Amino acid sequence: MNLLHMKYAVEIAEAGSINKAAERLYVGQPNLSRAVKELETSLGVAIFDRSSKGMFLTPDGEVFIRLAKNILKQVDEVTGMFQKDAVRKKRFSISAPRASYVADAFAKFSRLLGDDAEVELFYKETNSMRAIKNIIQEDYKLGIVRYAETYDKYYKAMIDEKGLVCEMITEFRYVLVASRESPLARKDNITYDDLESYIEIAHGDPFVPSLPLAEVKKEELPDNIRRRICVFERASQFELLTQNPDTFMWVSPVPKELLERYGLVQLDCSENQRVYKDVLIHKKEYTLSELDNLFISELCKAKRIIFG
Numbered sequence: 163m164n165l166l167h168m169k170y171a172v173e174i175a176e177a178g179s180i181n182k183a184a185e186r187l188y189v190g191q192p193n194l195s196r197a198v199k200e201l202e203t204s205l206g207v208a209i210f211d212r213s214s215k216g217m218f219l220t221p222d223g224e225v226f227i228r229l230a231k232n233i234l235k236q237v238d239e240v241t242g243m244f245q246k247d248a249v250r251k252k253r254f255s256i257s258a259p260r261a262s263y264v265a266d267a268f269a270k271f272s273r274l275l276g277d278d279a280e281v282e283l284f285y286k287e288t289n290s291m292r293a294i295k296n297i298i299q300e301d302y303k304l305g306i307v308r309y310a311e312t313y314d315k316y317y318k319a320m321i322d323e324k325g326l327v328c329e330m331i332t333e334f335r336y337v338l339v340a341s342r343e344s345p346l347a348r349k350d351n352i353t354y355d356d357l358e359s360y361i362e363i364a365h366g367d368p369f370v371p372s373l374p375l376a377e378v379k380k381e382e383l384p385d386n387i388r389r390r391i392c393v394f395e396r397a398s399q400f401e402l403l404t405q406n407p408d409t410f411m412w413v414s415p416v417p418k419e420l421l422e423r424y425g426l427v428q429l430d431c432s433e434n435q436r437v438y439k440d441v442l443i444h445k446k447e448y449t450l451s452e453l454d455n456l457f458i459s460e461l462c463k464a465k466r467i468i469f470g
Contacts, residue, residue, distance in 0.1 A: 165237065167201040168230045170194055171209055175227045179216040254453040255284035256304040257293035260365055260396060261440065262416045264306060267464040271457045281453065287396060289365075290317070297445060298324055304444050304454060306331065308414075311437040321443055331440040332465050336412040338429040339421070343407040347427045354386060354433050361389040363399050363411040400424045414438070415468045 177183040184191045202209050209223035219227060258264045268285050275281055293305035309317050321328050340346045393399045402409050404424045416428055
């Protein structure tokens with residue numbers, strides 16, 4: 163189907179006659195008539211009813227013109243998007259673990275965007291394997307992978323095999339967060355046994371994709387909990403912690419202002435000595451953009467405040 167002929171038909175429908183459309187398009191009337199006939203022949207339907215009073219759309223023509231307008235609009239949008247002189251939007255994208263210090267860095271980064279900047283930001287909270295897939299398959303530019311130190315060789319080998327590079331952000335031990343009203347907040351020393359009667363809020367993502375979930379959970383953190391709520395949304399986890407004093411959650415260290423906002427406390431568990439790593443990843447051939455560097459700067463600031 164000829165897009166130019168489609169444009170002619172739309173113009174005739176709006177003008178109501180071949181003569182007026184020819185004047186608007188600066189096209190000879192015979193050429194315009196011939197183009198419309200070719201279009202109708204290719205479609206196998208009559209678009210217009212012709213009379214001495216002008217050109218009027220047939221029922222099929224009304225459907226065609228409505229669709230043609232949408233198609234031509236999309237063509238204009240695509241053309242404008244890729245014209246050399248068109249203003250291109252800056253794009254930032256990252257997949258990260260559900261980490262409060264990373265979310266805090268992203269929020270502060272979003273405040274640094276200029277008023278005149280045309281940007282699109284994509285922030286996806288997910289597990290480590292999905293962060294890697296998002297870079298390889300979904301055109302995300304940055305990712306943060308989280309894993310236990312035990313799996314350092316595994317992840318580094320996989321990252322290299324996938325054509326990615328990595329840079330250490332921080333190392334840490336998981337801490338506990340709970341409501342200020344929780345009995346746990348009044349304990350000087352918390353053990354794994356102390357947690358058994360409480361409700362754990364957990365993210366339903368295995369940390370190591372090649373291992374069964376049950377085995378991962380057993381290695382990562384104690385599995386003596388009788389009641390567990392698996393969540394995937396950041397807002398729901400804090401609402402649960404705030405409103406239900408019987409809940410707790412294992413997390414990377416949390417910014418003080420976030421704890422105060424939700425009425426939470428951060429607690430240590432001396433029995434938990436496992437070390438975790440957060441690692442920044444991107445494709446080897448990718449050059450960090452201005453937005454990437456701006457976000458990484460805020461991430462480093464957040465890391466220094468939380469982890470020292």
